Amino acid sequence: MSEADNVSEEETAGRGEIWIEKYRPQELDDVVGHEDIVSRLARYVERNDLPNLLFSGPAGVGKTTCAVAIAKELYGDDWETNFLELNASDQRGIDVVRDRIKNFARSSFGGHDYRIIFLDEADSLTSDAQSALRRTMEQFSNNTRFILSCNYSSKIIDPIQSRCATFRFRPIESEAVATQIQKIAEAEDIETTEDGIDALVYAADGDMRKAINALQAAAVMDEVVDEEAVYTITATARPEDIEEMVGHAIDGDFSKARSILDDLLTDKGMAGGDIIDQLHRSVWEFDLDEADAVRLMDKIGEVDYRISEGANERVQLEALLASLSLGE
Template sequence: MSDVDAESDSEPEPGREIWIEKYRPQTLDDIKGQDDIVERLQSYIDQRDLPHLLFSGRAGIGKTTAATAIAREVYGDDWRGNFLELNASDQRGIDVVRDRIKNFARSSFGGHDYRIIFLDEADSLTSDAQSALRRTMEQFSDNTRFILSCNYSSKIIDPIQSRCAVFRYSPLSDEAVAAQVDEIAAAEGIEVTDDGREALVYAAGGDMRRAINSLQAAATTGEVVDEEAVYLITSTARPEEIESMVTDAIAGDFSKSRATLDTLLTDTGMAGGDIIDQLHRSVWDFDLSERDAVRLMERIGETDYRITEGANEQVQLEALLASLAMNEQ
């Protein structure tokens, strides 16, 4: 299962327990889809020799869950008193390292060799804060272990990386996401159709948190979770819609391709970045020649950069389709 940092794709019904918390794994063995990492982390715990850890990877794939599971297995019922969790994206400055982390590391405790400080989204820390963190890790290495979580390990300074055992998390497999969906659906008494399960897996894109949020949101719309409910609640385009938009453009029919894009942006309510993400994920699933696929990837990269830099989403996506159509002329 996954960690619960970053975004929440769909809000559950008021008064209902959030399933991403309700079904969060309590032990390392319960985590799905990261078997090799779980095995290595478990060996540290079994040998009672936990180093500083750095978890790297995209959101929703188990980083935060692994950190809290380690604390539960090391401290048992006392884990909350020996585990400090901070989100570096909220508290990015050097004062966080100097004050909260140092105060926690210095405070007295009994019965354990060390306490654990979990710093989520550590790649959001400023360079000065990371330098201060490096010195703090050295100063309190006798009684404190640090677990750092980030999306991009390249944004963590080398002196910190060299002090940590680095674990690079991969996106969860479709099988792992589907297995968790089935497990939760059975526990909640929800009927999920085969196409509904496939839609949940597709919309999640390897993000377990997104799959579970989508399942809970779709379950509020009726007794059966099917493909239509999933795509409606997640504002996700069907793969065939994305494919037809691209193939029409490559065939030179810009007007038809643009009409599909307009439907996705206006009627479905998709953001331009979401369309880019779906395009990128689906390129090699389309029935395209290698030349067309490479050309599409090049345009996707350029469009993504421009949108990220603040350009108008619709203009850039239409320019992408126009470029594909003009190359056909």
């Protein structure tokens, strides 16, 4: 059961709130889409025997929410004094590990066996900072537990990984995202259409935070959250537009394919990287034979790398379409 099921009239009246915080699960049982992970974490909490934890996975899937929920269940009203949250992408140097973490770990506290330090985006820590963190984890193992959150566990050094129980969060399934979005829409008395919910799920791509933010933004802009409102507010292309663009290119009609690309980049204001992401997500959904699909995937990988290295997005995307048109 989600928080959206138990929203008071006073809460639904507060439209000034940010919905991702308003509907953030407060307990592990409220977290959706990760039942296996939640059940394992709940056993740690029940036994009050928490190891160091490493949460890895994409953005918006519940890593921070689970860390905060653990603290709230362990410490109750005292959770804020026993829980230190740091964002490693902002504070990624060795001094943070040596100073703030050590000061918190050393400070006195009562009533609990250990405190929790939550290090978000830990894969942004420098190698020196990670080495210092490893030594700090050893030094304060008797009274401190660490929860590290990252997008890519491969960027965490092996000595830290070996000291943690690792949980790999996957993108949240479409059905779970749709269900949660509908509950929030009902709690906020927002009118939605079926295609609007489908568009929110598609635009979110497994990211619950993105789906909820998009719902709130679309609800502010329009009385009814429908497909058009969602795609406009999220600057996302309709799947059929992407498919039509690729189809024209493969059929050899570069001019039509380029016209659709220009509309996406100029009129809809999409970033080239976002178009690449949508292409990648949709390759196997297109009605393409295997050879064309493999060829398109190969080109997507090449263009994605070039854009990430600083190449001009429009030039690279037009080159991709040209290559497909030429049958290369």
